[in-house]
Amino acid sequence: METKIVSAKEGIEEGARIIKEDGLVVFPTETVYGLGANALSEEAVKKIFTAKGRPQDNPLIVHISSIEQVKDLAVDIPDAFYMLADKYMPGPLTVILKKSDKVPYVVTAGGETVGIRMPKNVYTRELISKSFPLAAPSANKSKHISPTTAQHVFEDLQGELELILDDGPCMVGIESTVLDLTCDTPTILRPGAVTAEMLSEDLGEVLQNGKVIKIAKAPGMKYTHYAPKVPCVMSASAEKSVEEYDIKEKEGLNPVIVTRDIFRDVIKERNIISLGITAEDYTRNIYSALHEAEKKYGYIIVEKLTGAGIEASVMNRVEKACGGKEV
Numbered sequence: 001m002e003t004k005i006v007s008a009k010e011g012i013e014e015g016a017r018i019i020k021e022d023g024l025v026v027f028p029t030e031t032v033y034g035l036g037a038n039a040l041s042e043e044a045v046k047k048i049f050t051a052k053g054r055p056q057d058n059p060l061i062v063h064i065s066s067i068e069q070v071k072d073l074a075v076d077i078p079d080a081f082y083m084l085a086d087k088y089m090p091g092p093l094t095v096i097l098k099k100s101d102k103v104p105y106v107v108t109a110g111g112e113t114v115g116i117r118m119p120k121n122v123y124t125r126e127l128i129s130k131s132f133p134l135a136a137p138s139a140n141k142s143k144h145i146s147p148t149t150a151q152h153v154f155e156d157l158q159g160e161l162e163l164i165l166d167d168g169p170c171m172v173g174i175e176s177t178v179l180d181l182t183c184d185t186p187t188i189l190r191p192g193a194v195t196a197e198m199l200s201e202d203l204g205e206v207l208q209n210g211k212v213i214k215i216a217k218a219p220g221m222k223y224t225h226y227a228p229k230v231p232c233v234m235s236a237s238a239e240k241s242v243e244e245y246d247i248k249e250k251e252g253l254n255p256v257i258v259t260r261d262i263f264r265d266v267i268k269e270r271n272i273i274s275l276g277i278t279a280e281d282y283t284r285n286i287y288s289a290l291h292e293a294e295k296k297y298g299y300i301i302v303e304k305l306t307g308a309g310i311e312a313s314v315m316n317r318v319e320k321a322c323g324g325k326e327v
Helices: 012-020 042-052 067-073 079-088 122-129 150-157 196-203 238-250 261-267 279-296 310-321
Strands: 004-007 025-027 034-038 061-063 093-099 113-117 134-136 163-166 177-180 187-190 232-235 255-259 272-274 299-303
Touching: 004 150, 012 025, 012 034, 012 122, 012 163, 025 122, 025 134, 025 150, 034 042, 042 134, 067 079, 067 093, 067 113, 079 093, 079 196, 122 163, 150 163, 150 279, 232 238, 232 310, 238 255, 238 261, 238 299, 255 261, 255 279, 261 272, 272 279, 279 299, 279 310
Parallel strands: 004 163, 025 163, 061 113, 093 177, 232 299, 255 272, 255 299
Antiparallel strands: 025 034, 034 134, 061 134, 093 113, 177 187
């Protein structure tokens, strides 16, 4: 199958046709690129798992173009959902609700809940409005680095689908926050740009929950994710990064340090990929940096952030990418 990249603005009609024919389309969002299929078609959704090599016990998020669509996808919708939707949708927040009978179990990994999100990208919302709500994970091979450009997708999934809609780099750069509203206390299952601190202002008590469960309610809970194809470790300081770099260079591994510009004076002439300056820059650029690093280098050393909020969210991804290894 030939895979082509077209402008998201120009490709909406073709994308809608493919979705209506139970095909796969890659679409842009503010978080990462998604691999989408008609969420109401079991046969279409199964193609996502085949294309990605994704385990079928890992659920998918359903992407919508309007809040009205939620009524077809979920039941017993709490008032808190509408309050959060008014503030954060469209945006990088996925909310777990009780699923309706219209949502196939292949979407929810056999569970009775479904994750729902409205992406910010206007072309993606138009695609959905002209076709169906889209079940979609990130548009990469399972366990690999998530894609923040159309080219990242093409390198991973060419030949697995017809169409990639390109709208440039993703502006947030990590997957959405996943918030479970089916618990007694609203519980964050996956951190993201909408942080626990932000949600607690709206909901009062919010719990962080990273435990592994038998039937996962959200993607990114059961398996290693976001991993480069070469060894990757975290470092708590520029000095430790330099020490590790020099060791691995002597071993012939061609290392690189992935960090913010503030540490350039310490790292000096060693290989470096810049993540910018702020924590927001770091979050936006981390996946692109890991994609670049795995192509050019044999060992990756990533700066570790230690703060709360967005820093904690992006470190959730980096820790998984590194398998928890730190120097």
